[in-house]
Ligand SMILES: Cc1cc2nc3c(=O)[nH]c(=O)nc-3n(C[C@H](O)[C@H](O)[C@H](O)COP(=O)(O)OP(=O)(O)OC[C@H]3O[C@@H](n4cnc5c(N)ncnc54)[C@H](O)[C@@H]3O)c2cc1C
Ligand SMILES: Cc1cc2nc3c(=O)[nH]c(=O)nc-3n(C[C@H](O)[C@H](O)[C@H](O)COP(=O)(O)OP(=O)(O)OC[C@H]3O[C@@H](n4cnc5c(N)ncnc54)[C@H](O)[C@@H]3O)c2cc1C
């Protein structure tokens with residue numbers, strides 16, 4: 040059992056948990072994730088380790104409610120216990136001094152990007168960070184990213200903070216202005232795909248963090264397979280980060296929709312039950 | 317003495333019509349009387365060929381005699397000397413290629429061999445229902461870490477606990493048991509039986525820590541430093557894909573994923589359990605081993621309209637247990653022999669609609685001595701399918717190996733271990749089961765565990781002796 044030690048609702052739909060998991064806290068590196076199963080009937084959901092506190096044995100996760108499991112997880116208040124938390128899984132981000140790096144995060148992907156921002160800054164890079172969201176009130180981790188960025192550019196759909204527009208516009212500006220040695224893009228599939236196009240156009244290699252459906256997270260089922268450079272790779276062990284230019288985006292995005300019907304059914308049933316209670 | 321019947325004592329089984337719609341166990345087991353009747357067919361051969369063909373050399377005539385005498389306690393004591401997992405082996409061992417193949421009775425004209433597996437199951441099920449009080453002995457001879465809780469790791473753990481070691485098993489998944497839990501389906505091996513066997517190993521004082529991925533949560537080097545010896549039994553469950561066009565279409569599964577969803581995650585009880593699986597309609601399974609049979613029969617139970625297995629050789633070469641093949645045919649599963657898939661076809665939404673196949677013929681024998689299937693030009697045809705499951709073999713589970721290069725592997729990516737001692741390139745680290753042999757059988761994994769437990773005991777005893785003589 041893994042205890043939730045702190046619970047916070049960050050925005051209407053995004054939540055943060057600190058979980059007591061000393062072994063994971065001791066070892067986790069930027070880019071790695073955990074798989075959580077809340078209870079006996081639960082599914083295994085992967086969530087990025089956003090931060091660790093090795094001294095107190097705590098890990099921090101941030102998630103967006105989009106379906107049944109995340110809705111249920113949002114009910115795990117301080118003091119409650121999660122049945123399974125396993126990790127740190129995946130290959131860590133290649134943190135080193137590249138020179139000048141550009142990091143782009145969108146929506147809840149910012150939570151997954153933040154440890155990389157921090158890690159790259161600490162490794163001596165000049166860090167330019169672009170964060171994007173629909174509007175100001177759902178733009179998470181602004182101050183924390185600012186702390187580890189030499190420059191922070193905010194983009195919102197409605198212009199409520201920063202500039203009005205898409206993260207790719209900010210990327211274009213940066214690429215036109217200066218030499219970037221390595222880029223990262225973490226967010227919804229469609230965003231990462233367009234970020235890859237922009238970066239590739241400017242000949243800048245870009246890492247993306249792929250979040251396909253997973254089960255075991257240890258390379259034993261092949262559910263998380265993605266095609267990269269025409270080869271089948273397992274995102275849970277070979278990734279989740281890959282160079283965006285090689286990713287077969289069509290099949291990646293298609294596979295995310297595999298269980299749409301069942302997911303909808305489960306969520307509706309859960310909502311109904313909650314209303315009754 | 318009554319005349320021996322030619323045939324094995326019939327065993328109760330669920331009717332095919334009924335069982336192909338549920339996940340309950342197919343074969344229901346002998347009653348004590350039926351068991352005694354079957355035991356009386358045994359000739360009690362002096363040269364006991366059955367025993368010689370058992371990978372762990374169980375005293376088969378010995379325990380059969382006890383059954384015949386109605387001495388179940390005596391029977392269980394004999395099996396316990398050789399096996400910790402009798403209720404599992406009795407159900408899933410390929411007896412027709414081992415003990416029952418060699419059985420003298422079965423080799424005589426008209427006679428079927430003694431139903432050794434079903435008798436083993438009878439004894440072990442009785443044993444689980446009538447447990448002996450466990451004697452927990454002090455665990456003061458040393459500390460051993462076991463990586464992986466499949467049959468191999470569990471065997472090492474149980475044997476070493478009995479010898480007086482403090483054993484911790486680390487398992488990556490949420491539930492211990494390895495393939496017994498996530499791979500072999502409920503209808504062949506009830507999870508309650510597996511759980512009982514594992515609880516018994518826990519009762520011996522073995523600690524099982526789930527949700528620990530060695531190489532990630534804890535490193536292998538840490539284990540080597542912290543424990544007196546380690547056993548690596550991480551299995552070979554990583555799926556291979558044929559990588560033919562269309563592999564990423566929705567509806568294409570590896571057997572590992574399909575079976576894990578069903579067995580470990582209980583997706584057949586969706587939405588009570590949260591993990592979904594695609595509804596089975598027209599299902600094609602590729603492969604001819606146990607894994608293929610299990611996938612096909614599981615799909616049937618999920619309500620498929622039709623399920624076909626395509627295999628590139630013919631029935632004679634089918635690697636699956638013959639009992640499982642017969643069961644599958646009874647349940648309505650169809651076979652396309654000498655057939656190989658060449659591409660998956662899909663619609664505009666990325667959903668699988670069919671498997672394009674090609675007919676094969678058997679050509680010259682290959683290195684394995686089996687005739688190599690070769691495609692017949694122009695023989696392509698399409699099988700309509702909404703689900704396709706690839707069961708074409710698995711490779712090493714790499715998570716730990718990739719983070720611990722000290723442990724030497726062979727050219728197939730399996731751990732290079734001495735099969736007689738389970739010793740590896742790292743002193744104090746032993747390995748066995750599928751991670752050494754490649755995908756094999758429960759009994760071979762268990763057998764390796766038996767050997768390793770003995771070797772680890774010797775290794776630690778010698779080490780301790782050296783230390784004491786040095787300090788003296
Ligand atoms: C490596 C990795 C890291 C991730 N990190 C984060 C994070 O830090 N914060 C966050 O909010 N989300 C993260 N996700 C996504 C998160 O796992 C899914 O949002 C969650 O599983 C959805 O579950 P649900 O039942 O609420 O929604 P559902 O209704 O089940 O699904 C909604 C969508 O989520 C995706 N999804 C469903 N099940 C899974 C599954 N078992 N594994 C992966 N994706 C699934 C599918 O695309 C699906 O269409 C990450 C995913 C991966 C693979
Ligand atoms: C579907 C299917 C049907 C089968 N049917 C039969 C049958 O009828 N008869 C038969 O005899 N055999 C059968 N087999 C084969 C048999 O199950 C295997 O040979 C046997 O389970 C191997 O045992 P093992 O202990 O070596 O490994 P496994 O059973 O594979 O167990 C390995 C365990 O190690 C864990 N692990 C892996 N990496 C790590 C890590 N880094 N840290 C911690 N834990 C880790 C895994 O999660 C797993 O639980 C079947 C196999 C499958 C897949």
Ligand code: SF4
Nearest residue numbers: 358359361366419420
């Ligand atoms: S070979 Fe057959 S008949 Fe002979 S002892 Fe073994 S089980 Fe009995």
Ligand code: FES
Nearest residue numbers: 254256260261275
């Ligand atoms: S999630 Fe099973 S192989 Fe990646």
